[in-house]
Amino acid sequence: MDAIADRAFTESQTNPAHKLVDETPSLLAVVVDINPLEWRKLEKEQSVSLKQVVSSIIVMLNSHLSLNSSNHVALYIANSYSHGAQLIYPRTESSKSTRFLHTPGMYRQFRFIDGSIVDTIEHLLNEQPDTLLQLIGREQGKQHIKGTLAGAMSMALCHINKIQQSDELNALKSRLLVVSISDDSTLPYVSVMNTIFASQKMKISVDVCKLGPSSTFLQQAADATNGVYIYITQPEGLIQYLTTALFIDPMLRPIIVLPTDESIDFRASCFITNKVIDVGYVCSVCLCILSVIPEDEKCPTCHSKFDHNLITKLKRKPKVLPLKKKDKELGDKNGTATPESA
């Protein structure tokens, strides 16, 4: 009998890491950025299209479902101009169409997901308003449209919160994957930060799959929540990224060395000049970050007046002591620097 009680058995009892790896069902919530302008840009530059990305995501969702029969998935879109952020799957409408139900040789659930996701996205894309055409034609940078990634993430977090609170599903671990293509300038800073803190508090990892320009906010999101941030350099292999590096179950996270980017730019940007700075001034009232001391000594955001004495103290430049002139001034007084001489 002693021989049977071998190492594998005893180890699994002593080593807590083994206990953690459990067949717990999990929820995978995916947020896809479908900003039409950005996709157009991306499709021009790189050999990646929305179609490819969506099909890779569908494969990922299906493989997540196939890992455990009680796994769940949810798919949200963000940055659609006509609809903002929206839930794509699971659909809430009772009109669950039956036309996907009979497909020989395919697991019904897969067919159902494929069908409903593709249908809805197609529907959405066809519905993009005519104004979009004008937008594309117009000069870039003039038109500012608020990004709705934070909205989609907020919706996903609400959904996850509901699951965590419900009795029968509370064992469900959740994670969030963001497939983003837009750059940071479209994101409302405060809302994105709020979603990051909320997910940190709920212990939900935010994984980021980044195409297009890199994003500091999403890097910070992944870093704060023990998630993975991957900048996709070869979009044609997207499915590989999605099913390996971005496929780490919440239960495995404490054990696995995450394939994430280590060096993260934590520097802040100035509220006035929008420059990235590493030493700045912070208004003690509204916490806005300034790279220069405003001329009128008033905070540009909250208009509170700053203490004049303090400002002069901050503005004071370091004093440079002049070098002692050696030859003739040796006998002269004592050679110490006075402010006038500096």
Next chain:
Amino acid sequence: MDLDPEFAPSPEHSEDENNDDGKKAPDALKGANGAYAWEDQYRRSWDIVQEDESGSIESIVSGLVESQKKRYMKNITPFQRGIIRTMVLVLDFSNVMMEKDFRPNRVSVMISNAIEFVGEFFDQNPISQLSIVIMRNGVAQLVSEVSGNPHDHIEALKNIRKLEPQGYPSLQNALEMCRGLLLHVASHCTREVLVIFGALFTSDPGNIHKTIQDLVREKITVRVIGLTAQVAVCQELCRMTNYGDLKNSYHVVLYEQHFKELFMDAVTPLAVTKVESQKKDGFTLVKMGFPSRVSDNQPTFCSCHSKAVYGGYICPNCKSKVCVLPTVCPCCDLMLILSTHLARSYHHLFPLKLFQEVPVSEEYSSSHCFGCQTQFPPGVAPSTRREYHTSSRYRCQDCAKDFCIDCDVFIHEVLHNCPGCEADSRKL
């Protein structure tokens, strides 16, 4: 009920008691029939439940369940607040804390609440500092020094769990120690003291009124959570140090959950009072560094703890390495933080508007919660409407999206973002 105003169970009560003759109940204590809540007839829970037309009690049960959940009802007026805080937490460790009116006893409830408070405090006020002092055997003992690291405080609190409360409390000694701890705090930080006071007396070596005057002079704000009843000296202490605002500064615990709520209220930074903001000749601008993170293959020594660690943050001013943020650079005294730390405090400054409950009606515009996509109950015909029916819908006034109660609470307590407003790309 014969109440001495000095020992009334709640501060609101004692004030009203002086004005009225006790016949008319103040709003906070009103029951269903307009008198005091305790004069109400007892309502048996099974009398409330009545079947609706189809013989189902589901809608009523869901209404009841919902009424149990407390909605988030905080004041959301954006105030100017002192975000960079320094607080001393004073815990009563005198022998009255062995009382068993909270289970298992007062002191253990207080410590577990305090541990939770410390976590929450640093979560929401990452650039603030805290210190903990206990009142025991007539003296004040320092439990943890002023620091911005939550783990130190939580460890210290766990250690004093073994300590048995003893002797008399001395409010004066504790306050003098707080004065000492808050003496060197920079002018842009708030100076706060939160006292958990279980006793009804204080045994002081000198004149406590002089200490109170000193606290006022040094602009230290004292808040007190009493565990037994109001005490005149605490009342004076709070009134003097809060510019006469007793209502928000002195509370007496009514029940166990209330204790926790009062504790958690202290997490929100104090609003800057009018008197204060007018008196000042200006607000301060703080110089801060936003360091960049490095990761090394070999461990190197950090300048803050002199420990060999992999990676860390490099001070942009003097290029020395520190291992935790936020901190003050040990070499050049520059405050080092991450921009995310600042962002954590934003929701105190720009609070999210409260959602409005949608009135009960036959038809509603929404069928699903916008946040979690749970289905709402259908409308109720006026004939079958009961007292406990609710619409279960809470509407954001800006985007007119409806949310369920779980999402409402979650959005206002944790997320601080309205998903509806954020999901609309047309609104800026």
